[in-house]
Amino acid sequence: MNRKNSNKSRNPNKPTLAFYFLRALACINKKTSMASYNQRSGTIKRAAYASMALAAGPKRAWSRAVLCRVLWWGSSRLHGFPTRRRPRAFFHRRVRVADPKLREPSKADVLRRLVPGAKAMDLSRLLEETAHYIQYLRAQVLLMQNVVGSVSD
Amino acid sequence: MDISKKDKLGVEKSGDHPNYHSSGMSADQQLGNPSISLVSAHPMVSSPCPSVSMVESFPPSLWNPSAHSQNSGFCGNNVQSSMAASDSMPVGKPVPGPLRLDMGWNPLDSSSKGSGIFLQTGSGVLPPSLPHFPTDSAFIEHPARFSGFHGGNLNGMVSPFSTAESLSSYCNTPKGVLGAQIQQSKMNTTEARMDASLPIDHGSSSRSPRKEQRDKGSLHGAGVSGNESGEHVFGGGGREEAPNLASPAGDSSSKGLAAKKRRRSDQGIEAEQLQGGASLPSVDTTKDNLDTKQKPEQNSSTMATVKSNGKQVNDSSDAPKEDCIHVRARRGQATNSHSLAERVRREKISERMKFLQDLVPGCSKVTGKAVMLDEIINYVQSLQRQVEFLSMKLAAVNPRLEFNIEGLVSKDLFHSRGGPSSSIGFSPDMIHPQLHPSQQALFQAGMSSIVNPSDALRTAINAQLSSINGYKEPMPQIPNAWNEELHNVMQMTFGPNPSLNTQELNGKPCEGFPM
Numbered sequence: 001m002n003r004k005n006s007n008k009s010r011n012p013n014k015p016t017l018a019f020y021f022l023r024a025l026a027c028i029n030k031k032t033s034m035a036s037y038n039q040r041s042g043t044i045k046r047a048a049y050a051s052m053a054l055a056a057g058p059k060r061a062w063s064r065a066v067l068c069r070v071l072w073w074g075s076s077r078l079h080g081f082p083t084r085r086r087p088r089a090f091f092h093r094r095v096r097v098a099d100p101k102l103r104e105p106s107k108a109d110v111l112r113r114l115v116p117g118a119k120a121m122d123l124s125r126l127l128e129e130t131a132h133y134i135q136y137l138r139a140q141v142l143l144m145q146n147v148v149g150s151v152s153d
Numbered sequence: 154m155d156i157s158k159k160d161k162l163g164v165e166k167s168g169d170h171p172n173y174h175s176s177g178m179s180a181d182q183q184l185g186n187p188s189i190s191l192v193s194a195h196p197m198v199s200s201p202c203p204s205v206s207m208v209e210s211f212p213p214s215l216w217n218p219s220a221h222s223q224n225s226g227f228c229g230n231n232v233q234s235s236m237a238a239s240d241s242m243p244v245g246k247p248v249p250g251p252l253r254l255d256m257g258w259n260p261l262d263s264s265s266k267g268s269g270i271f272l273q274t275g276s277g278v279l280p281p282s283l284p285h286f287p288t289d290s291a292f293i294e295h296p297a298r299f300s301g302f303h304g305g306n307l308n309g310m311v312s313p314f315s316t317a318e319s320l321s322s323y324c325n326t327p328k329g330v331l332g333a334q335i336q337q338s339k340m341n342t343t344e345a346r347m348d349a350s351l352p353i354d355h356g357s358s359s360r361s362p363r364k365e366q367r368d369k370g371s372l373h374g375a376g377v378s379g380n381e382s383g384e385h386v387f388g389g390g391g392r393e394e395a396p397n398l399a400s401p402a403g404d405s406s407s408k409g410l411a412a413k414k415r416r417r418s419d420q421g422i423e424a425e426q427l428q429g430g431a432s433l434p435s436v437d438t439t440k441d442n443l444d445t446k447q448k449p450e451q452n453s454s455t456m457a458t459v460k461s462n463g464k465q466v467n468d469s470s471d472a473p474k475e476d477c478i479h480v481r482a483r484r485g486q487a488t489n490s491h492s493l494a495e496r497v498r499r500e501k502i503s504e505r506m507k508f509l510q511d512l513v514p515g516c517s518k519v520t521g522k523a524v525m526l527d528e529i530i531n532y533v534q535s536l537q538r539q540v541e542f543l544s545m546k547l548a549a550v551n552p553r554l555e556f557n558i559e560g561l562v563s564k565d566l567f568h569s570r571g572g573p574s575s576s577i578g579f580s581p582d583m584i585h586p587q588l589h590p591s592q593q594a595l596f597q598a599g600m601s602s603i604v605n606p607s608d609a610l611r612t613a614i615n616a617q618l619s620s621i622n623g624y625k626e627p628m629p630q631i632p633n634a635w636n637e638e639l640h641n642v643m644q645m646t647f648g649p650n651p652s653l654n655t656q657e658l659n660g661k662p663c664e665g666f667p668m
Contacts, residue, residue: 041548044547045540045541049540107523127509
């Protein structure tokens, strides 16, 4: 069924993920060895998400949104502009105090905030994106755990 | 057997609905979820004979209250069967024989089950002589179910069953029902057939006149009414159908009746059948007719069942929502196109929720959307927090990374792929604008050492080739835009790639690189 196909998650391509992330790590290592610890950790986090999004491909809404964020952040950094306003409180987890609608956000809204690029989606699509996102998040976490484990060994 | 004869009767009468029956029956039958009935699913159509024989083989003794349990089980099986899963039909089950109108309602349940089987086996349930009413026999059986007297065996059954139910309920007064059912069945892609066949089978002679009336009436109204074909079919003779077709009011009444009937039989089955068959307004009318025609005791019973199951019975029955997926309204539910779409949407969501349930650990016992959503949110938040924490950890150990990057690469690759192939694929992808000769040599070495013909490997090979060609597409499968974005991201975020990779590649203790 068409629906089933769309619903079936494609398992994340682990080698691709590893490749992107490790390459990014190498770049960061070389480049930002002088940067502060926080800066580096933030960069590494962005690298993780970027590699995740790149491995996911452009077909998912969340991967596109993540890359947009990374690009936006990267461009703003490159151009020397202070990151005056992030498009979304994603990298820094800022929680909006007052909900614009002044109502308790429903669970779906909370999920929409969590999953990047899922702001304007109906529930079924949101769930699909969430499933895909969870898969890649899990793969990324495993990868990072491996890296940390191998480095710390 | 009487059933066969009835089938024949029904077939002949509803001869104008051959197409519907075949497609509807099979589609409906197989649908575990009555919501979707692929019109194109005609796997069963081709096997009329076996179904027929089944019908005939069922002795009247099968018509007993005990059949209910079987039927319900059967119906459940049918419901769960996949669309094309003809096997889902528990043919082997001792499905009660074809609907015997005089047997009473109980047998009807069993019959509906059998009809369900037939439906799944395809429209071919009917004897070969009844090409267009393959589901006649099934249809006959369904009436029992549809009538819901038996306690909702129909719940699991798709519309064809519902029609059968209606038929069954109509057993005593099959005439009108049959006609209505036939017409309605026509309208309902899947269930129409059943209905048509059932009513025909039911009333040998008495029914035929009614059926004809219904045929005419239901034909018009078939499209109008919703999935409550089952009930509509039984709605009675064509006389009521005509008005029903015209006015949804009649439908509502018939739906109410259908709802009542459904209460008796398996609510679920009935609901489904109703939905399937309720696509036609005539169905509603048939139900009305059915009720009226039914014997007093049956009427009361059906009424009781119908009422309970009738959800949104009063909704106007529109033509079944025609998506790219054909949806059939469930029994006892509104046949409104909006409600049908809503049902499709809801099922989509529940399907996705189930999938998410498998993804999120520890959610197998959780039921309900709200709790599941909570768990999902917690899980996503925890994963994101983990990424953050790990990135901090990596930042802390970063100084050590450059020395270990090669090991990391190989290790990760081995972890993820468990083989040197991934490493081979990895290294070529570490493309840098500056292609060092050593790198090229590395590529060639890597390529030569490629032994594992995995897809990743091929990708790596392609990547190598492309990289050698000039850093065009590290990942050939990825569209160019994506690759460009990748490069942009990597370069913008992390600066120009140092020649570290080359060194890493050279120094990598990977198997793929005989350094």
